[in-house]
Every structure is written in C-alpha cells, then in structure tokens.
Amino acid sequence: MDTLLEILNEMHPDVDFETCDTLIDDEILDSFDIVSLIAEISNQMDVTISAKDIIPENFNSAQALWELIERLEDEE
Amino acid sequence: MSITSYYFLLFAGALLILYYLTPKKAQWILLLAASYAFYAFSGIRYLGYILATTLCTYVASRKMGGLKDYQEAFFRENKDILDREDKKLYKASVKKRQRAWLILALVFNFGILAVIKYGNFVVSNISALFGAPNDAFFRLALPLGISFYTFQTTGYLIDLYRGEYREEKNFFRLSLFVSFFPQLIQGPISRFGALSKELYAGHDFDGRQVAFGLQRMLYGFFKKLVIADRIMAGLATISGDPATYTGTYAFVGMIFYAIDLYMDFSGGIDIVIGFSQALGITLPENFKRPYFAVSLKDYWHRWHITLCNWFKDYVFYPISTSPKLLARAKKLKTAGHAGLARRITVYIGNLAVWLFTGIWHGAAWNFIIWGLLNGGFLLLSQEMEPLYRKLYARFPKLPESRVFHIVRVVRTFLFVSLLCMFDYYANASVTLHAMAGMVTEFDLAVFFNGSLLSLGLSAVDYGILLLSLCLVFFISLQQERGISVREKIAAQAGPVRVLVWYGLFLCVLLFGAYGIGYDASQFIYNQF
Numbered sequence: 363m364d365t366l367l368e369i370l371n372e373m374h375p376d377v378d379f380e381t382c383d384t385l386i387d388d389e390i391l392d393s394f395d396i397v398s399l400i401a402e403i404s405n406q407m408d409v410t411i412s413a414k415d416i417i418p419e420n421f422n423s424a425q426a427l428w429e430l431i432e433r434l435e436d437e438e
Numbered sequence: 439m440s441i442t443s444y445y446f447l448l449f450a451g452a453l454l455i456l457y458y459l460t461p462k463k464a465q466w467i468l469l470l471a472a473s474y475a476f477y478a479f480s481g482i483r484y485l486g487y488i489l490a491t492t493l494c495t496y497v498a499s500r501k502m503g504g505l506k507d508y509q510e511a512f513f514r515e516n517k518d519i520l521d522r523e524d525k526k527l528y529k530a531s532v533k534k535r536q537r538a539w540l541i542l543a544l545v546f547n548f549g550i551l552a553v554i555k556y557g558n559f560v561v562s563n564i565s566a567l568f569g570a571p572n573d574a575f576f577r578l579a580l581p582l583g584i585s586f587y588t589f590q591t592t593g594y595l596i597d598l599y600r601g602e603y604r605e606e607k608n609f610f611r612l613s614l615f616v617s618f619f620p621q622l623i624q625g626p627i628s629r630f631g632a633l634s635k636e637l638y639a640g641h642d643f644d645g646r647q648v649a650f651g652l653q654r655m656l657y658g659f660f661k662k663l664v665i666a667d668r669i670m671a672g673l674a675t676i677s678g679d680p681a682t683y684t685g686t687y688a689f690v691g692m693i694f695y696a697i698d699l700y701m702d703f704s705g706g707i708d709i710v711i712g713f714s715q716a717l718g719i720t721l722p723e724n725f726k727r728p729y730f731a732v733s734l735k736d737y738w739h740r741w742h743i744t745l746c747n748w749f750k751d752y753v754f755y756p757i758s759t760s761p762k763l764l765a766r767a768k769k770l771k772t773a774g775h776a777g778l779a780r781r782i783t784v785y786i787g788n789l790a791v792w793l794f795t796g797i798w799h800g801a802a803w804n805f806i807i808w809g810l811l812n813g814g815f816l817l818l819s820q821e822m823e824p825l826y827r828k829l830y831a832r833f834p835k836l837p838e839s840r841v842f843h844i845v846r847v848v849r850t851f852l853f854v855s856l857l858c859m860f861d862y863y864a865n866a867s868v869t870l871h872a873m874a875g876m877v878t879e880f881d882l883a884v885f886f887n888g889s890l891l892s893l894g895l896s897a898v899d900y901g902i903l904l905l906s907l908c909l910v911f912f913i914s915l916q917q918e919r920g921i922s923v924r925e926k927i928a929a930q931a932g933p934v935r936v937l938v939w940y941g942l943f944l945c946v947l948l949f950g951a952y953g954i955g956y957d958a959s960q961f962i963y964n965q966f
Contacts, residue, residue, distance in 0.1 A: 389739075392735070393750050393754060393755070394784050394788075394820055396755075397754075397755070397758040397759060397783050397784050397787060398780060398783070398784060400758075400759050400764070400783075401759075401764055401767050401779070401780070401783045404764045404767075404768065405764075405767070405768050405771055405779075410759075410761060410764065411759065412759060413600075413751070413755035413756040413759055414600035414601075414602075416751075416755050416759070
C-alpha cells in the first residue's frame, strides 16, 4: 500500500489519497493519469491491470485500487 | 425520413399513442417494428446491412455465451478433480476460443463499414500513388446510422467477452438494441448494460416524463431549425467560394460553423433523447455545454461524450495498457529513459484514438489531420501542466478569477473552432489558406459596412440568430450552475408554463428556416 501511495502522491502531490474516495467521480484522476498509474504499478509492483478492470469502482480511492491489486496478485 | 420532417412528427406521434396503448410486455416489440419501419423509410435496400450486422453479432454473442456455459458446466461436473492450475488453463483455452469469435464478428461488422465508408478513399489514394484514373470504385450509399450501430454492437461484444454481462438470447430483443430508431440516426452511443434495461422493461404512462420529453424535443427543433439551418445559408456562401470569402469572412465562417455544428448536433440529440424520454426510456447525455470548456481536454469531456467514452474504453485503455506496451515502457525505464517510459503508453494510446476519431468523422485527409491535431494538442497541454502549476503557485488567486475563467473559455472556443475549419472546407490546403488569410487579410470594417449582408443572411436573420443564441446561452448558463430549466418552468403557474412553451413553439413555427419549397437540411452527423 505504501508503494501505491508513493506513486499516487508523486502524480498529484496536492491530493490526500488516504482519505479521498472520489478520485474518478470528481475527475481528480483522468484517463491519462490512469494509464500512467497502471504503467507505474506494472513497473514497481509487477501487477498487470487490464482494460476490463478500469472501472470507477476500482479507481475511486487508493484503498479500492489496492484491493484490486491484491485480487489480481491472488489470481496470478 | 428526417427527424425534422412532418412525416417524422406524424410517425412519432402515432407511435407514442400506440406505445402507451400497448401492454407493457409487448412495448419492446412495437419499438422494434417501428425501428425497422423507420429504417425502411430511409431505403429498403439498407435493411440488409443492419440485419447482417445484427445476425453476425447475435451468432458471435451466442457462441461466446455457449463457451462460458460449457466452462461452468465443466467446472461443476469436475469440481472434485480440478485444481486451481487446471481451472486456470481451461479458462485460458475458453477465452482463446471466445476471442476468436469476437475477432471474427468485429472483422465482419467493421468490414461492412470499411468497404462502404472508406473503400473509395483507400482506392483513390492507391490510384493517386500509381497515377491511375481516380474513379469511384464502390458505388455504395452510406446506410443510415451505420457507424453508430457498428460501434454499439462492438461495445456489446467486447463487454460480453470481458464478462460484464451475459448475452441476449432472444434475437429480436438484440435487434431492438441494435436498431432502436431515435438513437440510430446520430447517437448517442449506448451500452447494452444500461440501454437493454430501458428498452425491455415496460413503461407506464407518466404525464410529467412525456411532457418533459416533448419539451426537450421542442428545444431541439428550435436549435436545429431556427439557428442551425438559418446560419447554414451564410456558411454555405463562405465555404462554397473560399477564394472570394477570405480574411474576415473566413473568421466569420469559422464562428458560423462552430455555432452550426453544435446547434445541429446537440439539437438532434435533444430530439432523440426527448422522444426517448417521452417513451419512458432514458438515454445517456451526449453534450455538457462544450463551449463553456476551459481547455481542450475539458472540451472533449463535454462534446460527443458517448463517442469519446467509447474510444476511451475500447481503444485508448486496451492499447495503452496492453502487456506489450507496458513491457516496452518497463524496458525503457530500466535503460534509464524514465521520461520516455512515462510517456510512451499515453502517447501511443492517445494518438491511436485521435487517428481513429479522425477517420470515423470522414474518409478524407482533412479529418485525419483534424484528429491528429486534436491528439497532438492534448498531449502538448499535458506537457505544459507543470508550467500551469507553477503559474498558479505564483498567482494563487488566478484559478478563482472570473476574468481568467472567461479568457480560458473564449480561448478554448476559438481554438476548437479553428480546428473545426478542417471539417467544413473542401480539403486541407483550402483550410490552411483560409486560416492564413484570417491573419493576413483581416479587416474589421467588414463587421460594420454591411458586407455581412451579402452572405445570404438578411438583417432580420442576424437579429433572429442573435436573440436565439442569447436564449440558448442563458439556458446553458443556468444548466452550468446546476439549475434544471424545465423543472423551474414546471414549478411556475399554469398560464406562465403555457406562455413559455407555446411561445417557443411559435418561435419554431415562425422563425424556423423553412417555407415554400424549403426542405430542412440533413443533420451533419447523419453522414457519419
């Protein structure tokens, strides 16, 4: 989770990712951010998030994204 | 049958009455019959195209669904002997076979679209390359809404492949999803998960919904007939003779086209969404006041929203997050090219989307240039974000400044309008010439010496346009502030409501750009 928060904070230092749960609903993360984020996660955490997993519920908060990563790690 | 014709009004009125007289269970059948009747009106010979796409989509979806059923049954029957690894391998083999059906269906459906829409463009470019005569190779007219229903079925098949929902087993119900006639004409592009619930559920008569739907249709007719079709006369004069109408005229043409395109397209969408609402069917919104956008990125979140979302979900994300591209980015980072690694996924996905968006808009180089320019400038503004952040850090009150906001809105409007010039001039070189002329031959006197009256628009036309645009601007401003104008009017006393809607109706009737021998022009987006 710490690595994920580091990646997110580097992208948007002005956002409190530990509490924010409307990252997509409030358009804090846009499609460019999401793709950069997926590339960084693949790079640093060796987890591949595919297009079918890109839904608002998975990206609205750091916690939801972390749960997705854990799920994908489990599947692998 | 144009949706601004009297035939359409008769057709829609009769359907609305029949729809609420029909038992709820059978309403979707009536809609299917009406959709095919509407399609037949546009040319019986085109029915074959939409039927072929529907049939192909149906067969592929049933095959993919059948494979899923087979897998589930296999797992159920062998649950005691299969371990996790076995299941994973089996799933992968099923997915592979599903993918084969998906690809087959997409190649077939897009093949029809490609031959009809792009065949001549490809052949003429190859002919030009070899110096051969440039005759039309395919003499096929574009069937109504082919791009829209092809995209909609593609979304359905991909979502099915991704396992977002199960396939529709009833061929006729699927046919309605593909052919639902109000949206078949120019969108919005709906998703099966949302639209199927709306289409197949029966709807009770709800006076408020019907009234709201009809009011929205009336507003759409106002935008299309009073504004778009009126301004088109001036626009046709300028774009039809670009050698004469240069400089200031080209600038006026640019603004005219921006107005025309939005009023035409959003007016049509208002009619489509309004009529669907009268039937109790909610369609996704396609516009969110695009000319209030503060940046190009913001604009594309507000214009043709359903198409942009379609490209984002089915082109941008799959390309940008493809394992090969992610692996390439990883390699670049390892080799010390962190900046390139960070950009490559977004850049390739973005440029692919805008190349396809340009091609979608038309089989011509000017559309491709328009698409790539949009993609290029979106990336440029992304690169400039650190600069903006520095600017806002230096002047923290700037983002809240009303003047700065207005400057950004006007800048974005002018920039988007400039790019759209590629859309309405005959080709790219004429467009570039007109753009250059706006700078080198600009003459302010044209606005004051009566020259604008030579464009086919009288002083009365300009007056009507100005008042109508003020009305649309006022309504848009309310909507931008989160106020529903229809709700607000509905809360007024009866006589006020009657006055407002009857007044708008009279405006359309009196000031709509029609008369003896006049035929309401086709919607611009019909041709896509």
